[in-house]
Amino acid sequence: MTVPVTSARAVRGGTGKPLLSIRDFKVEYRTGSGTTVQAVRGVDLDLYPGESLALVGESGCGKTTFGLGLLRLLPRLGHASGQVTFNRGDGTEIDVLGLDGRDLRQFRWRDAAMVFQGAMNAFNPVLKIRGHMHDTMRAHTKATKQEIEERAAELLRLVRLEPERVMDSYPHELSGGMRQRVLIAMSLLLEPEVLILDEPTTALDILTQRSVVDVLHEVRERLGFSMIFISHDLSLAAELADRVATMYAGRIIETGGVRDMFYKPRHPYTLGLIKAVPPIVGDLPDLESIPGGPPSLAALPTGCSFHPRCKFATDECQEVDPPLIPITDEPGDAHDVACIHSDQVHLERRTAS
Amino acid sequence: MTAVDETPAVQDASGKPLMTLDGVSQVFDTKAGPIRAVDQANLSINPGEVLCLVGESGSGKTTAARMAAGLTRPSSGQVMFDGTDIWSLKKRDFRDFRRSVQYVHQDPYASLNPTRTIQQTLTAPLLKHGVVKGKQAAAERAYELLTKVDLTPPENYLSKYPHQLSGGQRQRVAVARALTLDPKIIIADESTSMLDVSIRISVLAMLGRLRDELGVGFLFITHDLAIAKYFGWRGRTAVMYLGRIVEFGPTPRIINAPTHPYTRALIDAIPEPDPDLTRTKNAESLRSLEIPSLAHLPPGCAFHPRCGRFEDGLCDGDVPQLIQVRPGQSAACHVVARDGADEPAA
Numbered sequence: 122m123t124v125p126v127t128s129a130r131a132v133r134g135g136t137g138k139p140l141l142s143i144r145d146f147k148v149e150y151r152t153g154s155g156t157t158v159q160a161v162r163g164v165d166l167d168l169y170p171g172e173s174l175a176l177v178g179e180s181g182c183g184k185t186t187f188g189l190g191l192l193r194l195l196p197r198l199g200h201a202s203g204q205v206t207f208n209r210g211d212g213t214e215i216d217v218l219g220l221d222g223r224d225l226r227q228f229r230w231r232d233a234a235m236v237f238q239g240a241m242n243a244f245n246p247v248l249k250i251r252g253h254m255h256d257t258m259r260a261h262t263k264a265t266k267q268e269i270e271e272r273a274a275e276l277l278r279l280v281r282l283e284p285e286r287v288m289d290s291y292p293h294e295l296s297g298g299m300r301q302r303v304l305i306a307m308s309l310l311l312e313p314e315v316l317i318l319d320e321p322t323t324a325l326d327i328l329t330q331r332s333v334v335d336v337l338h339e340v341r342e343r344l345g346f347s348m349i350f351i352s353h354d355l356s357l358a359a360e361l362a363d364r365v366a367t368m369y370a371g372r373i374i375e376t377g378g379v380r381d382m383f384y385k386p387r388h389p390y391t392l393g394l395i396k397a398v399p400p401i402v403g404d405l406p407d408l409e410s411i412p413g414g415p416p417s418l419a420a421l422p423t424g425c426s427f428h429p430r431c432k433f434a435t436d437e438c439q440e441v442d443p444p445l446i447p448i449t450d451e452p453g454d455a456h457d458v459a460c461i462h463s464d465q466v467h468l469e470r471r472t473a474s
Numbered sequence: 475m476t477a478v479d480e481t482p483a484v485q486d487a488s489g490k491p492l493m494t495l496d497g498v499s500q501v502f503d504t505k506a507g508p509i510r511a512v513d514q515a516n517l518s519i520n521p522g523e524v525l526c527l528v529g530e531s532g533s534g535k536t537t538a539a540r541m542a543a544g545l546t547r548p549s550s551g552q553v554m555f556d557g558t559d560i561w562s563l564k565k566r567d568f569r570d571f572r573r574s575v576q577y578v579h580q581d582p583y584a585s586l587n588p589t590r591t592i593q594q595t596l597t598a599p600l601l602k603h604g605v606v607k608g609k610q611a612a613a614e615r616a617y618e619l620l621t622k623v624d625l626t627p628p629e630n631y632l633s634k635y636p637h638q639l640s641g642g643q644r645q646r647v648a649v650a651r652a653l654t655l656d657p658k659i660i661i662a663d664e665s666t667s668m669l670d671v672s673i674r675i676s677v678l679a680m681l682g683r684l685r686d687e688l689g690v691g692f693l694f695i696t697h698d699l700a701i702a703k704y705f706g707w708r709g710r711t712a713v714m715y716l717g718r719i720v721e722f723g724p725t726p727r728i729i730n731a732p733t734h735p736y737t738r739a740l741i742d743a744i745p746e747p748d749p750d751l752t753r754t755k756n757a758e759s760l761r762s763l764e765i766p767s768l769a770h771l772p773p774g775c776a777f778h779p780r781c782g783r784f785e786d787g788l789c790d791g792d793v794p795q796l797i798q799v800r801p802g803q804s805a806a807c808h809v810v811a812r813d814g815a816d817e818p819a820a
Contacts, residue, residue: 179670179671179672179673180670281763296764296765298763326530326531326697326765327530327697327699327740327743327744328530328739328740328743328760328763329530329763330743331743331744331757332763334745353670353671354671354745355671355747356744356745356746356747356752357745359745359746359747359748359749359752360745360746360749360752360753362749379749380749380750383747383748383749384749393672394671394672395747397671397672397674397675398671398700398747399675399700399701399703399704400700400746400747400748400751401699401700401703401729401741401744401746402730402746402751402755403730405703405704405707405726406704408675408679408704409675410672410673410674410675410676410679411672412676414640414642414670414673
């Protein structure tokens with residue numbers, strides 16, 4: 122189950138130095154019965170400045186745990202290990218997993234912020250939005266009241282909200298889509314270089330979801346931060362991502378540019394996910410489902426964890442857990458896959474019309 | 475790109491509809507005053523047909539479905555089943571009606587009794603309603619039903635409890651339970667929206683097979699137009715907004731050639747699982763993102779404060795009626811009614 126740390130990956134794709142460099146990242150949870158379960162099993166990933174990376178996969182694949190682990194927000198029974206290096210704009214390198222106390226608080230919000238699923242739970246229900254803005258800014262900066270007001274208003278306008286109205290509202294007085302946009306504005310208060318969004322539009326109505334997506338497009342263009350967004354919705358990844366990483370059973374099993382991933386997926390699981398999404402434009406497509414469900418992390422299949430659901434699986438797949446390796450020689454076109462049968466995997470169905 | 479010519483013919487009133495919602499309204503009294511959750515809706519379901527009801531939260535989809543299922547009595551209008559107003563039925567006949575129309579909820583974890591095994595869940599209605607005689611026969615029927623919903627081999631599931639099953643498996647059990655009483659119509663209310671993409675498609679495929687093999691009709695409620703398209707392609711779709719049906723027609727038409735600005739906005743807003751396509755989609759412009767409260771509906775067309783095609787004096791006057799704009803397709807929009815529906819872009 123050991124995954125080789127491929128340092129070769131680091132220089133591929135993207136430009137310059139990665140903002141976030143993740144090597145052999147693991148998260149373990151202690152269970153009630155004294156055992157441990159590995160929810161993230163050795164992830165290697167680089168996030169480049171300005172890049173938007175989508176992390177996709179079914180529920181229970183470790184996506185949220187991965188995001189929480191990166192920001193050291195795991196519950197007490199969780200433990201993260203490996204190497205996470207954050208390269209600050211000023212040239213300093215930060216060992217995220219070694220941070221503590223004040224430094225850790227500085228890293229969160231200032232360097233990296235997270236927008237959670239279910240916006241209501243992220244707010245203090247008895248505090249107006251103004252209170253949230255001031256609390257966040259005061260905890261991290263020496264900004265004056267006036268400066269905080271201006272900064273908050275600027276960001277609220279950026280997410281297409283009226284500061285005059287929103288600042289004096291309690292969270293419950295806002296609609297779901299407004300709350301989600303307030304959260305995005307708040308997460309950007311301290312100009313983080315990385316934004317992690319966990320299912321940012323799930324549970325929102327279609328038109329509201331569209332407005333949040335449009336807002337994300339806009340603010341990213343204006344502010345130029347990098348983002349990792351976690352989603353089970355592949356269409357959202359198609360819309361928002363520069364690069365896509367597919368996660369299965371705690372590992373990244375394929376990663377590549379968004380066009381490569383959607384038009385030329387090479388892992389049977391990515392292929393299966395794409396073939397299961399009904400498009401809205403055009404005729405009735407042939408959809409296929411992936412049989413079964415993700416395995417329990419406490420009882421993973423031998424070899425490749427996907428083999429029991431995979432139509433390409435052979436005997437060898439029960440023995441070998443393939444590492445994530447590059448499959449393309451084209452420079453700047455990093456596409457890595459963890460499958461010994463990747464040369465047989467082809468998406469034939471869809472052509473961009 | 476659109477497949478309008480290949481649109482399967484939808485027999486509208488050729489066959490006798492099994493169920494008709496005839497001008498039904500549901501008014502709830504609240505502190506803020508009366509709320510019309512559903513306002514004069516007309517719908518019909520033919521035997522074996524799929525009728526999709528789509529719309530955002532608060533549009534009245536579930537309220538309409540509850541009236542169709544006989545769970546709530548409409549404030550006005552009639553629910554007709556097999557030609558009779560269900561609220562004029564005698565107690566026993568009403569019970570028969572309730573057997574014929576089964577409801578599958580969104581969350582199978584909430585709708586299945588956690589203390590009952592799957593076998594008990596399935597045999598209880600069979601025995602209670604006397605569908606089969608004796609426990610042995612009931613057990614055999616339960617076995618059969620699990621096979622129908624692809625939970626095979628059934629012996630692996632019969633003695634399990636809901637918490638031992640995955641979400642997709644639980645929803646299949648909920649469908650099997652709905653089938654115990656040989657329903658003519660299944661009302662599926664967001665039945666697949668809690669499931670992961672890949673599992674969702676297999677559950678929908680299973681429901682589609684039930685429709686074909688057993689001739690069950692579906693009232694299929696979803697907020698996800700792509701799912702309505704996939705499941706209801708051969709049927710019809712009604713789009714609801716703030717309690718009213720604003721567009722209605724054969725599903726391929728609603729999806730590929732919508733006429734009402736609201737339907738257009740919904741369809742344009744959905745991201746596509748295709749990076750090039752989704753980034754070049756043009757969106758119907760909206761003036762506002764705010765959904766008005768049902769307690770304070772705007773005058774005239776309820777969509778006018780958000781609609782990009784709003785015309786002063788036209789749209790905020792009378793409430794637009796649902797009228798035919800193309801053969802088999804109707805919309806409730808003053809602008810479309812005046813200008814006609816532009817033909818779908820080829």
